[in-house]
């Protein structure tokens with residue numbers, strides 16, 4: 001029964017033979033991954049294996065680095081984003097990104113959330129109010145900040161800042177949310193809150209999360225990809241990866257024998 | 260056994276913090292440096308205050324008249340000492356040059372940090388360092404040789420070419436490096452996560468600059484402008500060579516004018532120490548000090564408001 005449900009989901013990202021070089025350094029090698037709508041995919045692997053590099057190709061943030069060369073395909077909703085001229089504005093509106101450390105703008109809480117909608121052309125004050133409120137409610141921050149929407153976002157705690165950044169991304173109504181170690185700078189309680197949030201968000205969004213925390217990957221993800229030295233060693237249902245991995249190196253990594 | 264080692268460790272720690280001769284010597288040395296600077300600053304301020312107030316206390320000039328009258332006539336039979344034209348002249352060249360150099364310098368800084376770091380480093384940076392190295396007298400000389408005739412020939416309103424405008428242009432070029440350098444520091448010290456955060460939301464580079472980076476750096480950018488203004492306010496030589504140095508209030512940008520600093524440098528050689536004329540120059544020096552102090556207060560206020 002469950003198997004059937006998984007198969008009914010539509011593929012949203014389809015990565016085919018992706019290779020990436022920083023100058024001469026071959027950082028991603030023949031990556032093949034397919035991700036389905038409204039699934040949480042965890043990306044695990046030792047430091048330097050290319051997790052951040054990979055996740056940054058999915059919204060082409062990697063192009064900020066001038067030495068990067070890519071080949072292969074990254075098909076987002078059927079069109080290859082690394083070929084031809086892609087509308088970065090529209091891509092990044094649909095594929096949002098959360099960073100390791102919360103990076104709110106030094107502006108008011110309201111302006112932070114309204115930033116995305118505003119640059120995408122929404123000016124109507126009432127509409128903006130609605131978006132801000134619903135985004136903050138979605139990350140369970142509304143009650144904590146509703147009385148100080150006009151004070152600076154820099155005054156929030158680390159965990160609140162990270163949730164604010166998630167709300168800021170939600171405000172542009174993305175389909176996919178990329179998260180690069182979103183809880184690594186947070187205390188255990190804030191981490192737990194973000195994890196709960198991810199489990200709730202997955203009914204509406206496709207989520208890709210890089211994490212160093214095996215328990216986290218096991219707790220919140222549907223599928224897990226294990227990266228090593230720029231290659232995908234294994235990609236499967238999370239419960240299979242953690243209970244019955246096919247590759248010896250995956251097993252070594254998740255049992256803590258290296259990495 | 261274990262207890263003993265902890266005890267001795269404790270003793271060692273206590274001894275090392277109190278009885279290290281090098282430590283004490285170093286502390287005395289740097290305290291001395293600090294003391295010398297404090298004493299020097301205080302004595303200059305005190306001296307200037309005493310000398311600057313003498314024209315009012317000893318010579319009996321009316322401070323209000325000195326500040327607000329525009330009649331400067333020290334050599335007439337009924338001498339008048341109204342420094343308003345020079346105070347206004349100083350403020351005018353300072354504000355006007357900030358108006359030119361501020362946007363230019365900040366624009367340059369944004370180009371160097373956000374648009375083309377490589378051209379910025381290879382071309383703009385050396386050019387700016389060169390501009391810093393040119394002495395004031397050379398700026399004045401170039402202004403006198405190139406700008407004064409240019410203004411005279413271009414604008415019919417300017418009979419001589421010596422004008423407020425000429426002084427402003429020369430000063431703008433002179434303070435441009437200050438503004439650009441500090442603005443560049445301000446922009447490049449912004450964390451990269453701000454740029455990433457904005458771009459990842461689908462903002463273009465220009466939107467990121469305009470809506471995130473400039474607002475985030477605003478207090479520091481304002482500091483850059485105010486520091487430029489402080490430099491413009493204190494500059495004497497180059498301005499004196501091109502501004503015309505008349506004692507009337509300028510009616511337009513093309514009229515010749517004078518500033519506090521140019522009047523001091525021009526007249527200090529022709530007045531005798533202790534005379535009224537000499538004392539009024541000291542009073543102008545005091546005004547310069549007070550206004551510089553206000554600039555510093557503004558800068559402190561702005562740095563306290565830094566957001567990042």
Ligand SMILES: Nc1ncnc2c1ncn2[C@@H]1O[C@H](COP(=O)(O)OP(=O)(O)OP(=O)(O)O)[C@@H](O)[C@H]1O
Nearest residue numbers: 022025027045046047048049050051052053054065
């Ligand atoms: N800008 C760059 N220029 C050159 N090499 C880079 C650059 N960024 C990353 N690399 C290299 O690419 C490889 C993959 O880096 P990446 O940041 O993707 O690793 P990661 O899996 O995210 O590691 P971590 O878990 O430490 O975050 C590393 O060997 C790294 O040194």
Ligand SMILES: [Mg+2]
Nearest residue numbers: 051052053180
């Ligand atoms: Mg990483």
